[in-house]
Amino acid sequence: MTAQEVKEYFLKEKLVAICRTLPTEKLGKVAKALVKGGVKILEITIDQMAEDPATVIKEAMQTVRDAVGDQLLLGCGTVLDCDQLQMAIDAGAAFYLSPNFDENVVKMAKENGLCAIPGALTPTEIVKAWKAGADIVKLFPADDMGYHYIWNLKGPLPHIPLLASGGVNPETIPHYLEHGMIAVGTGVSIINRDLLAADDYEGIARLARKHVEVIEKYK
DSSP, rough: OOOHHHHHHHHHOOOEEOOOOOOHHHHHHHHHHHHHOOOEEEEEEETTOSHHHHHHHHHHHHHHHHHHTTTSEEEEEEOOOOHHHHHHHHHHHHEEEEESSSHHHHHHHHHHOOOOEEOOOOOHHHHHHHHHHHHEETTHHHHOOOHHHHHHTTTTTTTTOOOSSSSSTTTTTTHHHTTTSEEESSSTTTSHHHHTTTTTTHHHHHHHHHHHHHHHHHH
16 A cells, blocks of 8 residues: 555544554464454554564564455554664554654655554644644544543644544543544553453454444544
8 A cells, every 4th residue: 555545544444553662473463353343453552662673563463464454444653763763664564553743654664665653742833843843643642631631733734634642441432423523543542451361352353343333433
């Protein structure tokens, strides 16, 4: 997919599941559960504490591909600098997300055909990220700011597509979308740690389905 096609896919599906530091032996099963639940986009975060994060992310991405093929659109999250973006590129990511905005990372992503989704919080940061070439801007942490803040942002900035990350679950998703978010990202409300510890992949699939159904109802 081109960066524009990835952006349009986000606009259509409106949900990205976030997978953070999962054991490799569980990752493939989680990917299958996500697909079973109707999830179409998966972010695998770069482990900032790993001794060799490049190898870890590459193996994680390949594990998911081996498990579900191309049923999940894959990207990398918590990409903090250009070195880490290169890890994402080498792993075959179609997009990157970040909690922060770095102009050099956005530029490098665009040069390499990735959909760029940097993070921002304030109007100044959001506009800077957009002008730098971001395809979508991740509002993070969205839940700490509240819906009224989001509503106020969309007044002067209706042209900038925003993705909400933080506090996303089936109860909050409609509010985020109603207040102008084009998509949402969530990890623990789908990949529940207790379910994961119990190897309850059917439970994870059910949680995924709840999120997808809420979005389908909103559409």
